[in-house]
Amino acid sequence: MTTISADDTAAADAAAAEKPPGVYAWYVAVVLVLAYALSFLDRKLPFILVESIKHDLSLSDTQIGLLTGVMFALVYSTVAIPIATLADRGSRKKLIAGAVFIWSSVTALGGFAQNFWHLAASRVGVAAGEAALSPAAHSMLADYFKPRFRARALGFYFVGAQIGIVGGLALGGWINEIANWRVAMFLCGVPGVILALLIFFTVREPARTRSAPVEGDDGVRPARLMETLRALFKHPTFIHLMIAALLSSFTSGAVNAFTPSYIIRTFGLTSAEVGFSYGFVTGGAGAVGAVLGGFLGDRLRKSHPRRALQFVALATAIGAPCLAYAFVTQTYWVFLTMLFIAQVGVMTYAGPSFATIQSLVGPRMHAVASAVYLFAHSGLGLALGPLAVGMMSDWLIARGSENSLRIALFIVVLPKLWSSLHYYLAARSLGRVRGAAAAPV
Secondary structure, eight states: OOOOOHHHHHHHHHHHHHSOOOHHHHHHHHHHHHHHHHHHHHHHHHHHTHHHHHHHHTOOHHHHHIIIIIHHHHHHHHHHHHHHHHHHHSOHHHHHHHHHHHHHHHHHHHTTOOSHHHHHHHHHHHHHHHTTHHHHHHHHHHHHSOHHHHHHHHHHHHHHHHHHHHIIIIIHHHHHHHSOHHHHHHHHHSHHHHHHHHHHHHOOOOOOOOSSOBTTBOSSSOOOHHHHHHHHHTOHHHHHHHHHHHHHHHHHHHHHHHHHHHHHHHHOOOHHHHHHHHHHHHHHHHHHHHHHHHHHHHHHHHHOTHHHHHHHHHHHHHHHHHHHHHTTOSOHHHHHHHHHHHHHHHHTTHHHHHHHHHHHSOTTSHHHHHHHHHIIIIIIIHHHHHHHHHHHHHHHHHTTOSSHHHHHHHHTTHHHHHHHHHHHHHHHHHHHTHHHHSOOO
16 A cells, blocks of 8 residues: 655645646636626727717716716625625636626616616616626636736736727727717627627636635635635735725726826827827736736746735835826827836736735635725725815816816825825735745635
């Protein structure tokens, strides 16, 4: 009878951790990227249509802020947590397929809106559908990719957001010019139905795996919500990442929602011109930042897990003043250049942040962990930022300001710089508990 020693088991585990992911794992990653791209296409589509929607439905900047921020983000983040508990307990593949079908259908129906409340109902439906995607997708990627490759897989996943931004802005702006905003919303909702079928029939549910024990999660029994929350909030690293996410997304949400309108009002471009120029610059920059953050994150984590978050802190600190300068310049190409640099810095957060969060909890907590983080990033921050800019802009207009939107957007850049401090503090606190935080799960 052959006896397997502890050293042999450890060596086998180490060899498995070093094994690159297979072709099918990357196929699943590509499909999830496409799903994420469609979610952002449908999410960002109204941004390029703001001026057309505003005039057609007689809306104020405050109402636009509600539609692009509060109506979407609060529903998205609040619903994400209970849905994520389902992802940690059941089939993530089926959950994602159903979600893609729902939000795509509701996006198409938004083209028939006749007033603010009709469009608000559409945005709520889109938010509820999209809330299921990322927590379940992050959980699946954590099971398909070993810890050594996890940041780059998550960084690759976030490239989908940039593809969706380009598609939503460029395609939406073009359709709006040749037809109208209603046709744009209807046509952009159709592809999701096809993708939902592709996910349902070709993606396999992965086994939930783990290579190190985590308190409160045995890898078999579904974790209770409070167990996951306790496991997360006992880590100062997670708390600082939550604060950084809230501050950063406050700025990003406001900028994403109102920049197309700002360009049209300031530089006199059409929605199609804005969609192609602004869309490709921000989408391309975001893709570069997401991939850069993912690959550098994996490499830097080899020396110490905190190095990746230190890089994110530096990139964010560099990007913030560039973003502020973009809203001062009177030259469009300078505006786009500053925006590109800022967006690269912003999107480096994705891979390192989510890879770190996944390492703090066990496999039956992955989806909820991502959902809780997204509550700050895609909930509170994205909800409050656009609303703040809309209210400031209306307040300044009432007082005779001719640069109301520029002033409001410049002011909301400040929290982005503040967020870089919390990325640094997250890295420093991770350094104090290296053994716990670095454990691959």
